Amino acid sequence: MLTRTPRGSSNKNHLLARGVMLWRCIADDYEQTILVGKYENGAKLPPESEIAARYGVNRHTVRRAMAELGARGLVRTERGSGSYVKTDKLDYRIGQRTRFSEIVAAAGHEAEGRLQGHRHEPASEEVAGHLGLKIGADVVRLEILRAADRVPISVATTWLSAARYADAAKVFRRLRSITRTLDHYGISGYARKWTRISAGFTDAVDAGRLRLSVHRPILVVESLDVAGDGEPILTTRGRFAADRVALIVES
Amino acid sequence: MLTRTPRGSSNKNHLLARGVMLWRCIADDYEQTILVGKYENGAKLPPESEIAARYGVNRHTVRRAMAELGARGLVRTERGSGSYVKTDKLDYRIGQRTRFSEIVAAAGHEAEGRLQGHRHEPASEEVAGHLGLKIGADVVRLEILRAADRVPISVATTWLSAARYADAAKVFRRLRSITRTLDHYGISGYARKWTRISAGFTDAVDAGRLRLSVHRPILVVESLDVAGDGEPILTTRGRFAADRVALIVES
DNA sequence: ATCACTTGTCTATTGAACTAGACAACTTGG
DNA sequence: CCAAGTTGTCTAGTTCAATAGACAAGTGAT
Numbered sequence: 001m002l003t004r005t006p007r008g009s010s011n012k013n014h015l016l017a018r019g020v021m022l023w024r025c026i027a028d029d030y031e032q033t034i035l036v037g038k039y040e041n042g043a044k045l046p047p048e049s050e051i052a053a054r055y056g057v058n059r060h061t062v063r064r065a066m067a068e069l070g071a072r073g074l075v076r077t078e079r080g081s082g083s084y085v086k087t088d089k090l091d092y093r094i095g096q097r098t099r100f101s102e103i104v105a106a107a108g109h110e111a112e113g114r115l116q117g118h119r120h121e122p123a124s125e126e127v128a129g130h131l132g133l134k135i136g137a138d139v140v141r142l143e144i145l146r147a148a149d150r151v152p153i154s155v156a157t158t159w160l161s162a163a164r165y166a167d168a169a170k171v172f173r174r175l176r177s178i179t180r181t182l183d184h185y186g187i188s189g190y191a192r193k194w195t196r197i198s199a200g201f202t203d204a205v206d207a208g209r210l211r212l213s214v215h216r217p218i219l220v221v222e223s224l225d226v227a228g229d230g231e232p233i234l235t236t237r238g239r240f241a242a243d244r245v246a247l248i249v250e251s
Numbered sequence: 252m253l254t255r256t257p258r259g260s261s262n263k264n265h266l267l268a269r270g271v272m273l274w275r276c277i278a279d280d281y282e283q284t285i286l287v288g289k290y291e292n293g294a295k296l297p298p299e300s301e302i303a304a305r306y307g308v309n310r311h312t313v314r315r316a317m318a319e320l321g322a323r324g325l326v327r328t329e330r331g332s333g334s335y336v337k338t339d340k341l342d343y344r345i346g347q348r349t350r351f352s353e354i355v356a357a358a359g360h361e362a363e364g365r366l367q368g369h370r371h372e373p374a375s376e377e378v379a380g381h382l383g384l385k386i387g388a389d390v391v392r393l394e395i396l397r398a399a400d401r402v403p404i405s406v407a408t409t410w411l412s413a414a415r416y417a418d419a420a421k422v423f424r425r426l427r428s429i430t431r432t433l434d435h436y437g438i439s440g441y442a443r444k445w446t447r448i449s450a451g452f453t454d455a456v457d458a459g460r461l462r463l464s465v466h467r468p469i470l471v472v473e474s475l476d477v478a479g480d481g482e483p484i485l486t487t488r489g490r491f492a493a494d495r496v497a498l499i500v501e502s
Numbered sequence: 503a504t505c506a507c508t509t510g511t512c513t514a515t516t517g518a519a520c521t522a523g524a525c526a527a528c529t530t531g532g
Numbered sequence: 533c534c535a536a537g538t539t540g541t542c543t544a545g546t547t548c549a550a551t552a553g554a555c556a557a558g559t560g561a562t
Contacts, residue, residue: 017459019278019319019549021519024270047538058521063539068270079539080528208268272549298508309551314509330509331558503562510557518549527540532533 023064026055027072030065031213034074034085035243045075045083072211073151073244089246090148096191098223099179100146100153109148113176116155116209117143118169120162127159130224130235138162142169144178145209152210153245154221156238182233189228196222197247202239210241217242274315277306278323281316282464285325286494290336296326298333323462324402324495340497341399347442349474350430351397351404360399364427367406367460368394369420371413378410381475381486389413393420395429396460403461404496405472407489433484440479447473448498453490461492468493 017025033039045051048066052059066083069075077083092103104111122136131139142158158178160168165185172181182190198220207214219240225233240247268276284290296302299317303310317334320326328334343354355362373387382390393409409429411419416436423432433441449471458465470491476484491498 018462019272019275021270021272023519027270049538060522061520064519077539078529080537081530082538274549300508311552312550315549328509329559331507332560333508505562506560508557508559510555512553512555514552516549516551519547521546522544523542525540525542527538529538530536532535 022057023061023068026051026057026062026065027068028213030069031072031074034069034087039085039087041085041087043085045085047082071151073241087243089244090153091248092153092240092245093248093250094192094195094221095250098192098195101177101179104148104153107148110150112147112150113172113178114145114147115142115169115173116145120166123159127235131159131161131232133161140165140168142172144172151244152212152241154238154240155206155209156236158234158236160234178234187227187233190225190233191228193224193226193232195249197249198222199242200239206239210239212241212243219245219247221247273308274312274319277302277308277313277316278319279464281320282323282325285320285336285338290338292336292338294336296334296336322402324492338494340495341404342499343404343491343496344499344501345443345446345472346501349443349446352428352430355399355404358399361401363398363401364423364429365396365398366393366420366424367396371417374410378486382410382412382483384412391416391419393423395423402495403463403492405489405491406457406460407487409485409487411485429485438478438484441476441484442479444475444477444483446500448500449473450493451490457490461490463492463494470496470498472498 016022030045039045046054048059048062052062055062066075066077070077074086075083076086090104090107090109100113101111119141120138121141123131123133123139125135127133127139128135128137133139138161139159140162142160144156144158145152146154146156168181171184172178175181175184179190200218200220202210202212202214202216202218204214206212206218207216210218219242221238221240222236223238224235227233267273281296290296297305299310299313303313306313317326317328321328325337326334327337341355341358341360351364352362370392371389372392374382374384374390376386378384378390379386379388384390389412390410391413393411395407395409396403397405397407419432422435423429426432426435451469451471452466453461453463453469455465457463457469458467461469470493472489472491473487474489475486478484
């Protein structure tokens, strides 16, 4: 069944990009097949052994590719049964009380927030305007990656006034939640003031963080959260994987 | 200088795509740097040792990346001296007498034509119209990759009437030139009747053959060649790497 | 001519990708 | 329950990416 020459096989060559591993090529190939709509949501993929035979490849290699698709949130694999396409989207309801962990928990998934990076910087005109600060005022900038069931959902850049929340990064890293971080600073109730939604495509950096290919669609969500007394607290620019999330706005 | 942990190093992570080799990431990164115009044509790149240090990587890995850039025709490496950016383009003059090997030889390079694939097929409406055949008539289809100094310049699909040139693929594979192939069939002088030029982007297949990234610009050149008596001989749809070729049309 | 610098080549080692095969654990349908 | 089919895991071996170091061969400037 398998050829003896691992190099110049037959049906591998049309994928084989120089410097890219086989399993990655297969994963990308299947992602295209799925995203182009050849499988419906919940449809069953062929068994690993069959896929392996079709590509002229070992089953372990296919398993690696499937693991990748699982990590990308495109496929769910069930032992003894098979692998199933998963293209349904998480409903992300935007309202006054928008809390990532609550939304994800309500949908029956496990929420996770990881701080990817942080720094102090002078406020841009935009950020200063939102937070009611002077341009150039010291602000804390956080880069946060959020995931549901280990599948990346969004990357968000959040700015807070450094005067009040200088150690926000340290606190967030420990508490792993914006809600709990603000709680730590004595802000118990905060509310969404406004939300601005646009769209775009992944750049190389976000694609890597979100485990997406480049040029996949993203939803860009800018927002401002305020305290109970209307005082601006934080402004955020989030990029949501449009393949995995739908934003719900009640009206 | 080098960290002891090969996994979670420092300045590697921003490149590291899962399932993509390190040298490929570095090559792609440098390609971007060059194509974005940060180096002029003929500019000298930093020595390999310095690049290696900057990426936190072994010099051999950088050498692999440079070899890749060489194969893509973006860089020329000179022993003992250094590596130099090569973004000048081959002038490809289109006229009545358009012969790839002559154009390349005149520019002082070594021409090469490789048959990538071939088959008989029924003529499409377009091909039939060009060659003066009935739709569905048997035609020979050749896929030819052309290179100058081992750097891919174009991929071309060529159609000939199967009635007259049934074994064209076999002949071309031996003689490695359209001119010589037609000579073998007794056609000594052929001339370009018309040429149609448009543009587009590489798909995955052409990108692989031309050793280009996907979404690089290509020049699409459709043409018809006729015998001395005006009889249509072959029609071609060529895709030229716009990064490496400029088409010259005299008027 | 010499010397610093750069690329080319060689050897050796480590770890990961991929192959190969076997068997356990689980699901599904009869 | 049983049997066929499918995924999960384990061991073993080969190939190749990447590291590490050393030295040869060539270039360019003083």
